[in-house]
Amino acid sequence: MSTAIAFENVSKSFTSKGRTVDALRDVSLTVEKGEIFGIVGFSGAGKSTLLRTVNALERPTSGRVVVDGREISALQGRALYAARQRIGMVFQQFNLLESRNVYKNIAYPLRLAGLSEAETLDRVEELLRFVGLTDKALAYPSQLSGGQKQRVGIARALATRPDVLISDEATSALDPQTTGEVLALLRRVNEEYGVTILLVTHEIDVVRELAHKVAVMEDGAVVEHGSIYDVFSSPRHPTTRRFVSSVLHHIPSAEALAKIRAVHRGRLVQLHVEDRDTNHPFLSQVSRAHDVDVNVVFGGVDELQGRLFGSLTVELLGTDAAVDAAIAGLRETTTVSELPAPDARTSEKEAVHA
Amino acid sequence: MRDFDPNAFFPRFWVAVGETGIMVVVAFAGAAVIGVLLGLLLYASRPGNLLQNRAIFAVLNLVINVVRPIPFLIVAIALIPLTRSLFGTGLGPLPQTIPLIIVACVAIARVSESNLVAVSPGSIEAGAAMGASPARVLFTIVVPEALGPLTLGLTYILVALVDATAVAGVLGGGGLGSLAMNYGYQRFDWISVGIVVLALIVLVQLAQFLGNAVARKVMHR
Numbered sequence: 001m002s003t004a005i006a007f008e009n010v011s012k013s014f015t016s017k018g019r020t021v022d023a024l025r026d027v028s029l030t031v032e033k034g035e036i037f038g039i040v041g042f043s044g045a046g047k048s049t050l051l052r053t054v055n056a057l058e059r060p061t062s063g064r065v066v067v068d069g070r071e072i073s074a075l076q077g078r079a080l081y082a083a084r085q086r087i088g089m090v091f092q093q094f095n096l097l098e099s100r101n102v103y104k105n106i107a108y109p110l111r112l113a114g115l116s117e118a119e120t121l122d123r124v125e126e127l128l129r130f131v132g133l134t135d136k137a138l139a140y141p142s143q144l145s146g147g148q149k150q151r152v153g154i155a156r157a158l159a160t161r162p163d164v165l166i167s168d169e170a171t172s173a174l175d176p177q178t179t180g181e182v183l184a185l186l187r188r189v190n191e192e193y194g195v196t197i198l199l200v201t202h203e204i205d206v207v208r209e210l211a212h213k214v215a216v217m218e219d220g221a222v223v224e225h226g227s228i229y230d231v232f233s234s235p236r237h238p239t240t241r242r243f244v245s246s247v248l249h250h251i252p253s254a255e256a257l258a259k260i261r262a263v264h265r266g267r268l269v270q271l272h273v274e275d276r277d278t279n280h281p282f283l284s285q286v287s288r289a290h291d292v293d294v295n296v297v298f299g300g301v302d303e304l305q306g307r308l309f310g311s312l313t314v315e316l317l318g319t320d321a322a323v324d325a326a327i328a329g330l331r332e333t334t335t336v337s338e339l340p341a342p343d344a345r346t347s348e349k350e351a352v353h354a
Numbered sequence: 355m356r357d358f359d360p361n362a363f364f365p366r367f368w369v370a371v372g373e374t375g376i377m378v379v380v381a382f383a384g385a386a387v388i389g390v391l392l393g394l395l396l397y398a399s400r401p402g403n404l405l406q407n408r409a410i411f412a413v414l415n416l417v418i419n420v421v422r423p424i425p426f427l428i429v430a431i432a433l434i435p436l437t438r439s440l441f442g443t444g445l446g447p448l449p450q451t452i453p454l455i456i457v458a459c460v461a462i463a464r465v466s467e468s469n470l471v472a473v474s475p476g477s478i479e480a481g482a483a484m485g486a487s488p489a490r491v492l493f494t495i496v497v498p499e500a501l502g503p504l505t506l507g508l509t510y511i512l513v514a515l516v517d518a519t520a521v522a523g524v525l526g527g528g529g530l531g532s533l534a535m536n537y538g539y540q541r542f543d544w545i546s547v548g549i550v551v552l553a554l555i556v557l558v559q560l561a562q563f564l565g566n567a568v569a570r571k572v573m574h575r
Contacts, residue, residue, distance in 0.1 A: 055483055057479065057482060057483060077487075078487075080485075081485040081486065081487055082485065083485075084482070084483060084484065084485035085484065085485035087483075089480070089483040089484075091476060091479075091480065093476050094476075095474070095476035095477055095479060095480035096477075096480075097477055097480070097495060097498070097499060098474075098477070098499060098574060099498040099499050099501060099502070099572070099573075099574060100498070101574075108481075108484065108494075109484040109485070112484055112485055112486055112490070113485075140574035141574075142574055156484075
């Protein structure tokens with residue numbers, strides 16, 4: 001695979017009223033051709049600013065952004081306009097032209113690219129079929145639902161057959177049902193047309209549904225990135241853990257943990273569950289070997305990209321020495337983390353994930 | 355109160371309608387062209403916009419702010435020397451369109467600017483993202499997107515122009531204003547005044563109706 005988008009040490013700072021804000025801090029990421037790459041973060045994390053450097057709507061203060069081998073951050077004027085025609089963009093608020101009907105909205109980038117009337121007609125018809133809106137060609141945006149508007153937005157973004165599609169919170173203004181439809185459409189864009197998609201969202205579910213790789217941003221920097229499976233199954237950074245635990249419910253929240261503690265006074269450990277080649281019953285073996293009783297108090301197993309992963313929170317009952325030995329035994333098979341004792345004053349994150 | 359004499363009134367009335375019509379149409383056409391262009395320039399030169407130019411913006415802004423608060427009557431009087439030098443006379447509907455154009459075009463410039471500024475930044479950004487040059491964004495996105503409210507704004511100015519022609523008429527332009535003043539009021543002929551008032555109401559209704567119809571056609575929300 002070759003590189004579609006490369007961010008090389010990208011930093012961006014805004015100065016207003018004498019105060020400088022660092023929107024991006026030394027971001028380096030690579031998006032391979034043909035993949036769907038999700039950038040997730042809370043609002044203000046800098047993810048939209050990063051996305052907008054891809055078509056130079058924002059320019060880095062330092063560093064380079066390279067799209068399809070060309071340093072877009074260095075282009076100006078006509079060269080920049082031509083490069084932007086090769087990059088489709090989808091917006092949270094759709095940004096359709098209200099004064100033009102659906103046909104003319106999708107035709108707009110084709111006119112910019114200099115296509116003839118006949119070529120434009122063919123291409124728009126093809127796009128309308130692809131997004132399932134052939135009957136809406138003459139409708140105006142105000143007559144469409146949110147989901148329909150976004151489908152027009154996607155058709156418009158694809159009109160010039162771009163290699164790269166960037167999506168800024170494309171589903172954040174839509175209801176869950178419509179979100180599903182738009183995500184399915186984006187997946188088809190990727191699979192049928194081979195378009196590389198870089199998307200930004202604050203909804204981790206969108207990334208989980210759609211993306212192959214993910215980067216987590218916080219305070220202008222990428223704090224963690226990797227394949228969806230790796231990041232979701234073993235999130236390292238606290239922000240990543242917050243995102244992951246909001247959609248994958250195998251890790252108890254602070255409230256759930258407090259309730260568990262009220263009943264279960266023994267030592268609690270969290271066992272990592274993932275795809276395993278062997279299928280040996282390690283939990284009961286360890287229990288017997290060390291004379292420790294095991295009580296499953298919380299947990300769950302999810303499927304992600306066809307692979308299993310999750311965690312179990314178990315209470316180990318026995319002498320301290322026996323429990324220590326049992327933990328050591330479990331560690332031979334999987335990742336084990338012990339939750340701190342109930343009276344220890346710890347923050348939510350530490351309590352859950354320590 | 356004098357007796358109303360239709361045979362004497364109506365010939366004058368139709369001439370006056372014609373004169374008012376000429377003043378309104380010519381002044382509106384001239385002011386719309388100049389005013390919309392000024393509005394575009396004002397919008398484009400605004401700091402942060404595509405042709406940002408502090409000097410142009412500041413000068414335009416100042417000129418508009420100086421002309422706008424002056425009552426039309428005063429502008430029309432102050433411009434009498436100019437219209438005389440241009441037309442050789444201050445009398446008749448055409449010379450009187452000069453002050454009408456000047457007053458209306460600054461109002462239109464302001465109305466245009468505020469309608470252009472109100473265009474959704476998202477639409478503009480979408481144009482830039484699709485690779486349209488700033489000038490292309492201005493003419494193929496900003497202007498069409500602003501056209502609906504702009505038409506309504508222009509209609510408002512058109513109606514205001516009908517109002518101002520009455521003043522211009524009294525100052526030598528002729529038309530319905532001077533008919534009501536000189537033939538009606540000064541002769542205590544209130545029926546004539548009443549007919550002129552009715553005619554003006556009809557004229558304004560017509561202008562507003564036309565404006566609304568055009569706006570409906572160009573607006574799709």
